[in-house]
Amino acid sequence: MTNGTPAALPPLFGSSHLETGLVGPYQETDRRIIDYQQVMLAGHAFRGPLPARLYSKELIGFIGAAQTFGRFARVPFPTLVGSMLSRDVLNLGYAGAGPDFYLNNKVLLSLLSNCKVVVVQVMSGRSVSNSVFESLMGRNVLRRRFDNKRMTDGPAYEWYRKEKGGEAALDLVRETQENWVKSMIQLAHAIQTKTILFWFSERSTDFEPKGGSFQELMGEFPHLVSTEMIERVMGHFDAYATCVSQRGLPQPLIDRHTGEPVEVYFAGASRARNIYYPSPSMHVDAAMSLEDPLKALL
Numbered sequence: 001m002t003n004g005t006p007a008a009l010p011p012l013f014g015s016s017h018l019e020t021g022l023v024g025p026y027q028e029t030d031r032r033i034i035d036y037q038q039v040m041l042a043g044h045a046f047r048g049p050l051p052a053r054l055y056s057k058e059l060i061g062f063i064g065a066a067q068t069f070g071r072f073a074r075v076p077f078p079t080l081v082g083s084m085l086s087r088d089v090l091n092l093g094y095a096g097a098g099p100d101f102y103l104n105n106k107v108l109l110s111l112l113s114n115c116k117v118v119v120v121q122v123m124s125g126r127s128v129s130n131s132v133f134e135s136l137m138g139r140n141v142l143r144r145r146f147d148n149k150r151m152t153d154g155p156a157y158e159w160y161r162k163e164k165g166g167e168a169a170l171d172l173v174r175e176t177q178e179n180w181v182k183s184m185i186q187l188a189h190a191i192q193t194k195t196i197l198f199w200f201s202e203r204s205t206d207f208e209p210k211g212g213s214f215q216e217l218m219g220e221f222p223h224l225v226s227t228e229m230i231e232r233v234m235g236h237f238d239a240y241a242t243c244v245s246q247r248g249l250p251q252p253l254i255d256r257h258t259g260e261p262v263e264v265y266f267a268g269a270s271r272a273r274n275i276y277y278p279s280p281s282m283h284v285d286a287a288m289s290l291e292d293p294l295k296a297l298l
Helices: 077-085 099-103 106-113 153-164 166-190 214-218 227-236 280-297
Strands: 039-041 044-046 060-063 089-091 117-121 133-135 141-144 150-152 194-201 239-244 264-266 269-271
Touching: 039 106, 060 077, 060 106, 077 089, 077 280, 099 106, 099 166, 117 280, 141 153, 150 153, 153 166, 153 214, 166 214, 166 227, 194 227, 194 280, 239 280
Parallel strands: 060 089, 060 117, 117 194, 194 239
Antiparallel strands: 039 044, 133 141, 141 150, 264 269
């Protein structure tokens, strides 16, 4: 103590407090709820543990965003699928990932192409570049091209809608949708093994963007993606599976050590309930939706 002031305490979420010692997306904020056992692979921290036979040609690979990673789910659907089918799995889901996140990483593409089958989650269109914003590393952090300002996807599109108007924002969304289709087709062909395109959402594929408000412009996850876009890309995959579910939401967030409610900052506020990411029950629904399509390809 100095002058009656307590010494500064170490940060609650410092790396020395983590079982794995690695801090990637979600680990720091969520550690009181779940230890994601994150591991470094190809320069990024993915959810662990890695399969013991990482280079086995019998693996089922999974790629996508936070839904595949399994935020707030102790047992995400890739792990459930592995248990159901008695297969080792490689979960390469990553926070905010779009198709270019994988297209731009040759190591990940090599690992995926070595798998028996790869499940490709339908990822958000907000993680794709366009003429106004560049997606950094193929994720939902955008760089505004005219001044290099970094912005997350929501504020970026809301700024453009307010600055340029609803019609201009609609034109930008349509450009982005077209780029998403191209990237998803490229990804389907870059993964040189059997693939399943997987729609996992609270909503159906029906979506038509409108410029009247931010919500009407973007829609729900996977943002910007419509039935017409899915129809254009699904033929480039070996199979298509869907899971539309809201089961188990909102999900109470519970401290795994004390059993007490705990708040986590996400979606713009500190919350004691998960209202956005798939609940554990939804992960069960997702795994069941994938069982038959995977059996057919395996």
